[in-house]
Amino acid sequence: MEDIVKKDIRSLDLKQLKEVFTQMGEKSFRATQVYEWLWKKSALNFDEMSNLSKDLRENLKNHFVINAVKINSSQFSADKTIKNTFKLYDTHLIEGVLIPTTERMTACVSSQVGCSLTCKFCATGYMERKRNLNADEIYDQVVLINNQAIENYGIPLSNIVYMGMGEPLLNYTNVLKSIDRITAEDGLNMASKRITVSTAGIAKMIKKLGDDEVKFNLALSLHAANDAKRNEIMPINEQNSLSALAEALKYYFAKTKNPVTYEYIIFDGVNDSLTDAMDLAKFCKHVPCKVNIIEYNPISFADFTNADVDKTEIFANYLKKQGINTHIRRSRGKDIDAACGQLAVKESN
Template structure:
């Protein structure tokens, strides 16, 4: 039996790789640049779409390479303007991304993994198995497809990208950084890294690696509890990456990059919403050069019985932070009616 080697993904070739391929094939070197533009700037999802190449060349490329791309599998529109998309990968997996429009911004919330392995108790994705990492070209496709939605529906391009969808970005480190490099490249989407935020549940070693690599994007830490006992209860990753280790890693990251750091903190009724909890949060905030604490409304999911505190408790919590000179912002939920809000992404049927 003859076993044929799988054709390589053409998007995993660099421009010099493509130039080498065309020269070796006896073709013109400039063909490489044409193909590269189709892949990364014109967003071709098939060789047939590369219309300035001859039919024979397109056929030859399709025989020697693959061009796997995300496809939009389902789209839901929220009453508040949020759009959730379910994407299908070339091998049949599903992953979700969200377009969040406001008056001044068009933000893409993108996923980095299919499912998640961290099992955070309040997050719908945490109750799914992690199937695999998304490759950098798949993450790039998410951004491209959401940008096309923004242009089609709102006549505006994306202004911001947040890695706050499905999965833990720092456990798919290389693909996430390569995707961001392509998103920022002039021969990619040309978006400033300062408009990109990567959110992590807290992988101290990889936060330090971000510092070593001197990345230029912003970092958000999903804190959600300001002492180890409570954080262990809702975020198992804290058992191996406790708050002290994360504070040290964030300071290292800042020292090496001077990039903006944000804390994310979901309020849960009768769990982390007391004045004592607020005081512990103030103490952590003072240990890190953080720019902002985002206080997030809890969005219910089927698997657990957490609820959000009443408005009065929320306001008291915010007032305590503000009285203690914490730059805090209350983030109201978007897209709750289509399960597109923070912590709700789970590939549910529309």
Template sequence: MNTPLPNIRHLGVPALEEYFESIGDKKFRVKQVHEWLWQKHAHSFDDMTNLSKDLRAKLAGSFSLPALKTDTTQFSDDGTVKSRFKTFDGHFIEGVLIPTDERKTACVSSQIGCSLSCKFCATGYMDRKRNLTYDEIYDQVVLINQQSEKTYDRKLTNIVFMGMGEPLMNYNNVLKAIERISAEDGLFMSPKRITVSTAGVAKQIKMLGDDKVRFKLALSLHAANDAKRDTIMPINEHNNIKVLIEALNYFYKQTGNEITLEYILFKNLNDSEKDAEELTRIYRQVPADLVNIIEYNPIDAFRFAKPDEDAIQNFMGILEANKVNARLRRSRGKDIDAACGQLANKNK
């Protein structure tokens, strides 16, 4: 059985220096290769055109460069762009470019599938195959940034980890990807323009605080009491609302970073006046800057529906009367299954 070649992007500078020394080449090659990998975004050794053919052949014989590839792309009537990306081992993930006049946002995935089984999320009905590596996450952002430049003549302004998978269940790769994205020799995007969304893994939320991360955090709450949250988010059985409130306060105390609460409205489940009052009480216990009220986007496997417009406006009115900083987030990309909760690698 052949041993897989080491991924060159997983090697540090010292290891690359040692490699070039072992083949009798100069150390400055490390800088050239590093630039191709992280700034010029080479997807093969043949792309590294300022290296000799002989050196490119040696690199290809010593290392692998398993880059993400764009498989299919769909364009929504509202300008949203959804892409399906193929990994080196034949799996598929999806990422979305969400354009507005002020922002160009990449919604990226962190896992192939998901193990949390949230009832309203199409990805939750898929098996989790594996975590994405940090370089695969980085590739996603690079490819969506290239789409933004091509389609809208503007680079990405923001990144949200709200695609397929639970980011905090792939903790190390997500943090390392953000480190690369925000590095001067990477995409050089400020961490303050990056939001990581979690279904609520309290232990890892606290770990983010201990690691003094600089990006924003969003909690997918979606119900304001444990009984209702249990029915739609199995993770709540071990990460209940009280535990999450404690974790969010710890995170804020350690970092001072912005926190958002995400709340999808489901007809006759969590859209009543009582639900709005319960959400207000949670808001007052958490140092949240914002509550995002999200329109429900139907998926085949989930039985609930979007409330009618009067119910939505009534819910928003109660929050406003209670001085909750809430924003209604309208769906984008529904016609191509690119909206919140709809990513599922459907073949079109």
């Protein structure tokens, strides 16, 4: 007898689940109960579903799997940041980070195993992209990091940033489905405004976010407002020039009315001059926005260094004088390679 290939039950939406239950001779309300167990109560196995009969649970086990993400290891930083290596059902590894500050408790989650982009300053960019994460694998990271926040600090998550491994907009469908489950009333019921998706800049997908009239926040990893410089550090710019991005962002803003955040890692001698600040100020005129200037976190693959503190202040002050909402962000979790641009894991298949 051939083994039955079991389907990932969380790949089904509620309508599909109801159809399956009807075919199994079960009442459709049972599908709603299972759906609630999966997405509202974050059940990791069918035995937890205590309001289902034992026979139904066994039947579900025979036909379906829950491909739950597990914590493989955790590292604790001196600043209380926690970096997790998560193991997926097929043994691939990804990383996700809990970032606690006085104002918020943030989960930084991954959207791909590795990354197909080759940003020169980012450790993940030196990894091969193995596959996209499924929506439930992104959702699981949020659940696990939220549990960690409550267990360690007594405070649940307040924010989620899609700034871990991978390019979220190259896994568009699963990223949006994960956000739907995280924000839905029959899911985790978190506010869309507490979620930020960060992209290296894929113009056509930014427009698609506009068409889909998304409610979450968009951040663009800009890092240079000059095409020649951006091409050098972010090869994706060669196909997605600053003018193409500006056009896409205008379209996105017209559709969503959401201001955009520009992330700008400031490198010594690369993008830290007053001319660079002027270029950035010009780019900021396209749509309402704010700028986060981010410290560079060194990685072994690249020889960039962080800009001088005084230069960073001069750069930020110039933007502020132009009326641009600007913040200098200090990195967290640097001592455990959990800071921006430092996420990379070695596979252990």
